[in-house]
Amino acid sequence: MLLVVVLSIAANWIDDENFQWLFLIYSLILVAANSLVAAALLNDNKNKINDNKNKITNKIVYYGFPILFCLVYWVSIAFFTDDIPQKLLYPIRFIEIPKDSGWYIISNKYQRKEDFELHGIGVNGMTTEGMEYIKKNFTREVPSEGIDFDDEKNKCAQPKDKLQKNALYGYMAWNLGEVKVFCPRSVQFYGKHTEQELLLASQKCLVLKADILQSLDRQYIPY
Structure with a gap:
C-alpha cells in the first residue's frame, strides 16, 4: 500500500x-530505517519487566x-x-486549474435593470434571444467566442457573442x-512564479460571492 502511494506521488x-x-x-x-528501529525497541522491551516505565516506552514506540x-x-x-x-487541494476540488475552465453565466439577481431592458435577460441569466436560438436549433454549435483577459483595458473582456452577453469563460482558482x-x-x-508575476496574475481575476456565477453544463455547451 505504501509503495502505491510513493509511486503515485513520484509520478504525479x-x-x-x-x-x-x-x-x-x-x-x-x-x-526500512523506521521498521528496524521499531523492531529493535520492541524486542528490547520484551526482555524487560513489564512495569509502568516500560508501558510508557511502549507507547512511545507504537x-x-x-x-x-x-x-x-x-x-x-x-x-x-x-x-x-x-x-x-486540487484532488478535493478546493481549487481548479486552467484546464478545468468552463462557461459560467451571471445570476439574474446581479443583473442591472438596464441589462434586462436592453438584452431581454430571461431564465438563469440567459438572454431570451439566446434561448430561442437554442430551442430552434437544438445544437451544441452555438456561435460564441471565448472570454479572456483584455490587456488593453486591464480587465476581463465582455463576450463578443451577441446572443450571450452575460457569459464568462474561466475557472475557480479558489x-x-x-x-x-x-x-x-x-x-x-x-509552477514557479515571482511575486510580481503572481500579483499581475491575481489582478486579472474576479473575487465573487458564490451565487453570482452559475456553471453551465458541459453537455450543452461546446468547450
Missing part, C-alpha cells in the same frame, strides 16, 4: 525524472516513531515537490466557501 507530483527515482529510493530507506516518520516524510515531499498546497476567485483561462498559478 515530481516532474524531474531523476528526482522521481531519488524520492523513491529515499522513501524505501526511510521506511505512536511516537510513526508520527516522527510521517513528519520527516512530509518534509521530504516538500523538498522534492513544487506547489504542495495546490497539489493537496472554490471553497461563500467567496470564490474566478480567473480567465490564461491565468496560471501553478
Whole structure:
C-alpha cells in the first residue's frame, strides 16, 4: 500500500525524472530505517519487566516513531515537490486549474435593470434571444467566442457573442466557501512564479460571492 502511494506521488507530483527515482529510493530507506528501529525497541522491551516505565516506552514506540516518520516524510515531499498546497487541494476540488475552465453565466439577481431592458435577460441569466436560438436549433454549435483577459483595458473582456452577453469563460482558482476567485483561462498559478508575476496574475481575476456565477453544463455547451 505504501509503495502505491510513493509511486503515485513520484509520478504525479515530481516532474524531474531523476528526482522521481531519488524520492523513491529515499522513501524505501526511510521506511526500512523506521521498521528496524521499531523492531529493535520492541524486542528490547520484551526482555524487560513489564512495569509502568516500560508501558510508557511502549507507547512511545507504537505512536511516537510513526508520527516522527510521517513528519520527516512530509518534509521530504516538500523538498522534492513544487506547489504542495495546490497539489493537496486540487484532488478535493478546493481549487481548479486552467484546464478545468468552463462557461459560467451571471445570476439574474446581479443583473442591472438596464441589462434586462436592453438584452431581454430571461431564465438563469440567459438572454431570451439566446434561448430561442437554442430551442430552434437544438445544437451544441452555438456561435460564441471565448472570454479572456483584455490587456488593453486591464480587465476581463465582455463576450463578443451577441446572443450571450452575460457569459464568462474561466475557472475557480479558489472554490471553497461563500467567496470564490474566478480567473480567465490564461491565468496560471501553478509552477514557479515571482511575486510580481503572481500579483499581475491575481489582478486579472474576479473575487465573487458564490451565487453570482452559475456553471453551465458541459453537455450543452461546446468547450
